Ligand code: BES
């Protein structure tokens with residue numbers, strides 16, 4: 001990047017961090033309607049950022065939370081890059097496990113603690129600052145850029161897809177960039193070339209029309225909580241393989257070369273166990289930990305409830321029991337097909353004596369990037385500039401639904417350039433972002449524009 005841009009990044013570091021803190025103070029929790037005003041406020045904040053750096057920007061209302069769109073298209077003939085990010089965050093709960101409050105950003109130990117610090121406010125913000133540095137010094141960018149910053153990523157919202165479809169021609173681009181993943185490890189930045197997909201659903205079993213005295217009536221009717229446990233227990237065999245019929249039929253198996261590539265990455269199993277607080281690792285037999293996380297499909301119960309969950313005993317046969325279930329999918333698995341098989345599985349194994357309702361929340365397919373794309377070369381060079389370290393190619397187990405939509409609707413691949421760490425407590429208490437990674441991310445982002453222009 002030009003020396004003036006690098007100089008600007010250096011001398012504005014403190015202000016960048018203060019602005020990020022201002023954004024983090026806005027509790028933009030997309031899942032909870034009580035936070036609706038904060039969603040508007042966060043969108044307005046992002047919009048104002050674009051305006052003040054001289055980009056054309058608008059807040060687009062949707063049936064749900066607004067989308068902020070901005071563009072700078074004054075480089076005809078140069079490539080066009082679309083940057084995606086999300087200003088919504090996960091709920092901060094459980095609140096009592098935060099060292100300092102989730103929406104009062106606090107610096108400790110070179111890290112900025114707040115909900116959204118790394119997922120995704122702190123990460124997408126780097127690209128705004130990278131663009132700002134060019135516009136405020138050189139006066140222009142070496143490429144055309146379009147920004148889409150949405151507010152429903154964490155709830156798998158459908159409104160973004162509609163926006164992308166409606167604005168298909170306005171959003172035309174050559175490549176997309178998302179910073180919403182992680183580095184491989186501290187000091188080892190990464191380009192993520194694959195993500196898992198997901199399906200999310202809920203199953204409820206209903207027995208008696210109300211909770212019953214378990215002494216008086218127990219033994220004479222099916223207990224929905226007992227039945228749900230039996231059902232859920234059938235999802236896996238003792239080798240950790242998912243028992244939904246056809247679950248593995250379309251799975252794209254890892255190539256020997258990929259397995260070697262995974263195995264060559266440094267991985268300290270003992271440190272991993274300790275980080276997670278488990279005595280032993282567990283998963284599908286026949287696969288390594290990285291393979292299980294990045295390239296094998298899974299099925300997990302995210303939460304289960306029913307009956308009495310308060311303090312002390314209560315003697316009832318509950319009326320209802322619910323399980324929230326997600327499956328992570330790998331390339332070639334079809335979310336709709338897997339959802340159907342899961343529902344079918346639950347219904348056929350579902351015990352007599354209770355009724356079953358099934359709710360399908362959302363889903364998206366997995367994604368793998370073309371390993372021969374020239375954009376990979378540009379991204380590697382940009383990260384070398386910003387992090388002063390060699391990036392590794394990895395996959396990730398998480399999902400970013402827009403990635404497959406961008407491919408489907410706009411026909412483009414997405415560069416997943418994560419500046420955070422998986423140990424940044426995303427979706428957990430004490431979420432944080434290493435401040436040095438924030439600034440390295442900004443520098444990599446600023447360098448990316450010129451690296452892509454050079455291709
Ligand atoms: N940024 C994450 C996804 C992520 C995190 C990918 C770390 C790779 C490494 C994203 O915000 C997220 O949480 N996605 C959800 C998607 C779901 C709500 C549709 C997920 O993966 O659970």
Ligand code: MN
Nearest residue numbers: 086119120180
């Ligand atoms: Mn995210």
Ligand code: MN
Nearest residue numbers: 090119154427
């Ligand atoms: Mn997230």
